[in-house]
Amino acid sequence: MTESPSTKPANGDVCQRVKNGLKPERNGLAKSLYRCHEKKSKHHGQPEEEEEVNATSHHGVPYCRPFVESYEQTPMLPAVFTYMSYGILTIFGYLRDFLRYWKIERCNIAGEKEEQRDFVPLYQDFENFYTRNIYIRIRDNWNRPLCGVPGATMDLLERTSPDYNWTFVQSGRVLQDVINLGSYNYLGFAENKGLCADAAAEITKKYGVGVASTRQELGNLDRHEELEKLVARFLGVESAMSFGMGFATNSMNIPALSGKGCLLLSDELNHASLVLGARLSGSTIRVFKHNNMQSLEKLLREAIVHGQPRTRRPWKKILIVVEGIYSMEGSIVRLPEMIALKKRYKAYLYLDEAHSIGALGPRGRGVVDYFGLDPCDVDVMMGTFTKSFGAAGGYIAGKRELIEYLRSHSHSAVYASSMSPPVVEQIITSMKCIMGEDGTTIGCDRVHQLAKNAVYFRRKLQKMGFIIYGNEDSPVVPMMLYMPAKIAAFSREMLKRNIGVVGVGFPATPIIESRARFCISAAHTKDVLDRALSVISEVGDLVNLKYSRQKIQPSVARFFDDNVFEDIDD
Amino acid sequence: MNLREYLAWLYYQYLLITGIYVLEPWEKSIFNSILFSVITMVIYTSYVFVPIHVRLALEFFSGIFGGQPESTMALVN
Numbered sequence: 001m002t003e004s005p006s007t008k009p010a011n012g013d014v015c016q017r018v019k020n021g022l023k024p025e026r027n028g029l030a031k032s033l034y035r036c037h038e039k040k041s042k043h044h045g046q047p048e049e050e051e052e053v054n055a056t057s058h059h060g061v062p063y064c065r066p067f068v069e070s071y072e073q074t075p076m077l078p079a080v081f082t083y084m085s086y087g088i089l090t091i092f093g094y095l096r097d098f099l100r101y102w103k104i105e106r107c108n109i110a111g112e113k114e115e116q117r118d119f120v121p122l123y124q125d126f127e128n129f130y131t132r133n134i135y136i137r138i139r140d141n142w143n144r145p146l147c148g149v150p151g152a153t154m155d156l157l158e159r160t161s162p163d164y165n166w167t168f169v170q171s172g173r174v175l176q177d178v179i180n181l182g183s184y185n186y187l188g189f190a191e192n193k194g195l196c197a198d199a200a201a202e203i204t205k206k207y208g209v210g211v212a213s214t215r216q217e218l219g220n221l222d223r224h225e226e227l228e229k230l231v232a233r234f235l236g237v238e239s240a241m242s243f244g245m246g247f248a249t250n251s252m253n254i255p256a257l258s259g260k261g262c263l264l265l266s267d268e269l270n271h272a273s274l275v276l277g278a279r280l281s282g283s284t285i286r287v288f289k290h291n292n293m294q295s296l297e298k299l300l301r302e303a304i305v306h307g308q309p310r311t312r313r314p315w316k317k318i319l320i321v322v323e324g325i326y327s328m329e330g331s332i333v334r335l336p337e338m339i340a341l342k343k344r345y346k347a348y349l350y351l352d353e354a355h356s357i358g359a360l361g362p363r364g365r366g367v368v369d370y371f372g373l374d375p376c377d378v379d380v381m382m383g384t385f386t387k388s389f390g391a392a393g394g395y396i397a398g399k400r401e402l403i404e405y406l407r408s409h410s411h412s413a414v415y416a417s418s419m420s421p422p423v424v425e426q427i428i429t430s431m432k433c434i435m436g437e438d439g440t441t442i443g444c445d446r447v448h449q450l451a452k453n454a455v456y457f458r459r460k461l462q463k464m465g466f467i468i469y470g471n472e473d474s475p476v477v478p479m480m481l482y483m484p485a486k487i488a489a490f491s492r493e494m495l496k497r498n499i500g501v502v503g504v505g506f507p508a509t510p511i512i513e514s515r516a517r518f519c520i521s522a523a524h525t526k527d528v529l530d531r532a533l534s535v536i537s538e539v540g541d542l543v544n545l546k547y548s549r550q551k552i553q554p555s556v557a558r559f560f561d562d563n564v565f566e567d568i569d570d
Numbered sequence: 571m572n573l574r575e576y577l578a579w580l581y582y583q584y585l586l587i588t589g590i591y592v593l594e595p596w597e598k599s600i601f602n603s604i605l606f607s608v609i610t611m612v613i614y615t616s617y618v619f620v621p622i623h624v625r626l627a628l629e630f631f632s633g634i635f636g637g638q639p640e641s642t643m644a645l646v647n
Binding site (some may be wrong): 081084085086088089092095134138164223483484485486488489542543544 | 572579582583585586587588589590592593594601621
């Protein structure tokens, strides 16, 4: 983000720009940490933009780089049309349900049997109605079968549906070289050639593929031990532990860390695995607004002052559960402020770096590296190997005592079978590559390439006029679509032009905020990105998706057009 | 040709905005025919009744501001 004379404050202090009538607290900044800087905000206001910028602070919370997030408000006309289209689709849904009930039409989806007609209905709630009448109609945009490696390009099996998506018929043709903008392949390690694949093949010849036991019994291979030491060194913590499945890491370990009498403060938009783990643990859960430090501080103060609900006893522990990058919003957690809050109120922090490990930071070590903080400040660092390392599984890292405790008390360690050897080898090789220990600079180059790609792609899309959510550095780019018919139209038109994208609607997002989510990869070259951008612009004009009303300043846009790729060989 | 493409694009936008795009063809026809008949009725009603109402309103307001004595029988006719 460039610093023009208007953004840089005169004496190097915090520049807190209030935009569009929004108060500083709306930004999510913790008010108490900026007590002495409120009076400086008056002469920096510019009413057009809706972005919020924090430059460096001199004694409060250290943000050593500008933290720019944008969540443009939903424009009114698309919102009205979205509600209208959901209303029309609901009416037609009722019509079709009526026809199905009176047997005028055949029911292709699961329903109750004749004998169960008088029992409590199983399929009458809104989720099932939505699935039957809206999701099935546009279902051909999901579960597309791939027949190759999901790298920068992929091969898809072509399929058609004779009866409007109730059944699919594969024609046998393969769509070759479809540009992949949906896989979580941030550093491009999902490949079937190269160092990692060879190492995995070697290890399969030696150890086989199955482990046939749990970690606690006979499933603890020496490769697992080496992997855990490597992960601990990568993150800069004392020790780490790996698990076979990323979702299970969250849902099975949070119950081991907190129980009755503990308080979990979790973000509004946390992933389903964190929510499931929190509910399974039996602790009290309180939700704070997304990335909003003021809301979190208020909850912390209230919890400490009032204690447990009936007995007023102090909480056994307070655990703040957040993610590094939120995959539906593309936003990055405000880690420096969160660590300051946690230290002041003596709470613990559980950081889920599923999307940010390997993808953020100058050395690829995740969101802690991105902000330049000390990894020992985060009590429990969790992450997955699925996204940036091209493998599967998850890890938890932290102090030695914590990991020793989890080895015997975690459900996943005791009951789930351990990670398969080729997967372990893929992680070890890719992690060594990122750290530079295999002697090449491939890992380092990929980390920088991803950062450049992400910023370039985001800027270009915003300049074209689409509404993009999230932080400007995150490689997850959600583009707003709003209307349910446009999710289907966008995805189908992009596939016709040989680009595969992921559209997301209800229930993963709020009902009117459906979006297309692009995941940028280091394996995408500039040509691939340019082709993707031109096609997205064309489809955006066809489907009429350019809703944005922000004006990007021409000086900033020109900087990114000319200079961002000047040091890359074409 | 340009006009035809433009009209096709407008129809496509109408399909997307109302959400009809995802429905089966017979459902599209039902919705289009209902909408078309409602719009036709609106146009017909406005063609028949709006001039009369406008004339009545103008006479009413000119009666307040102008103040010329007019008989009520003239208003009804």
